[in-house]
Amino acid sequence: MSRPALQPDGAGAPDTNTTPLLDVHHLVKHYGGLTATDNLSLHVQPGEVHAIIGPNGAGKSTLINQLAGEVRPDQGQILFAGTDITHEPVDQRALRGLARSYQITSVFPEFSALHNVMLAVQAHQGHSFRFWAPARRDAVLHDPACRVLERVGLAHRLHVPAAALAHGEQRQLELAMVLAGQPRLLLLDEPMAGMSQAESVQMTELLERLKGDHAMILVEHDMDAVFALADRITVLVYGRALATGSAAAIRANPDVQAAYLGDAA
Ligand code: ADP
Numbered sequence: 001m002s003r004p005a006l007q008p009d010g011a012g013a014p015d016t017n018t019t020p021l022l023d024v025h026h027l028v029k030h031y032g033g034l035t036a037t038d039n040l041s042l043h044v045q046p047g048e049v050h051a052i053i054g055p056n057g058a059g060k061s062t063l064i065n066q067l068a069g070e071v072r073p074d075q076g077q078i079l080f081a082g083t084d085i086t087h088e089p090v091d092q093r094a095l096r097g098l099a100r101s102y103q104i105t106s107v108f109p110e111f112s113a114l115h116n117v118m119l120a121v122q123a124h125q126g127h128s129f130r131f132w133a134p135a136r137r138d139a140v141l142h143d144p145a146c147r148v149l150e151r152v153g154l155a156h157r158l159h160v161p162a163a164a165l166a167h168g169e170q171r172q173l174e175l176a177m178v179l180a181g182q183p184r185l186l187l188l189d190e191p192m193a194g195m196s197q198a199e200s201v202q203m204t205e206l207l208e209r210l211k212g213d214h215a216m217i218l219v220e221h222d223m224d225a226v227f228a229l230a231d232r233i234t235v236l237v238y239g240r241a242l243a244t245g246s247a248a249a250i251r252a253n254p255d256v257q258a259a260y261l262g263d264a265a
Pocket of ligand 1: 031036055056057058059060062
């Protein structure tokens with residue numbers, strides 16, 4: 001397959017003295033003769049929002065799948081808070097605080113928003129409540145669940161069945177269920193997909209509020225959301241990092257404009 005002669009620009013990332021929360025070294029994933037992830041290195045600092053953008057087929061999902069633990073890399077290393085998690089399964093990564101939204105969340109449509117998040121809190125705490133009095137069980141789950149629902153803006157919808165929530169609210173609920181696990185790094189794979197413009201703006205504002213408390217890797221086609229939220233952006237093309245840098249640097253990068261952004265820049 002012919003490929004454009006583009007040089008990765010990992011040097012665009014700011015240098016800090018902090019240990020990266022996520023540190024990806026020379027990741028490679030082949031599917032037959034196709035290289036979906038091509039010697040990719042990137043890092044995410046605590047509290048940072050790092051967006052991954054690129055055309056369809058660039059390898060964004062393959063990357064997220066490897067970070068989440070669903071797809072095994074052929075080569076390379078993934079460090080989370082300094083620990084090598086390259087070969088760890090999904091659930092162990094989640095316990096460490098590396099969470100992808102839909103993996104954790106199985107929303108029960110007939111249960112209320114509150115009940116769903118209480119179950120997510122329970123799953124995270126790993127308690128068996130069998131021998132506990134219902135009142136005690138409820139206090140331990142209820143209060144954290146209410147706090148999380150308030151954070152995502154659903155405090156006024158606690159008792160509404162999940163199925164009766166609007167589409168955007170259901171995505172807020174999914175996010176609440178992930179946040180119940182107190183993740184340090186959220187993997188967000190197209191959180192605005194299928195949303196109206198208004199819902200997308202609302203989700204952007206919500207993620208903006210969560211920013212800082214949780215680092216995020218954000219794969220998203222909505223460039224307004226990406227440019228509003230991202231501290232840094234990596235542009236993937238053919239599985240390679242074409243460029244990494246601040247939103248301003250990425251917008252101004254002529255290679256990126258040619259390869260991907262076009263009129264959106
Ligand atoms: P993106 O998310 O950026 O659209 P993907 O990660 O889905 O890109 O895909 C990257 C490349 O890897 C594409 O060429 C795609 O066809 C290929 N690919 C992804 N998953 C598989 C798979 N399970 N088997 C074979 N090829 C795959």
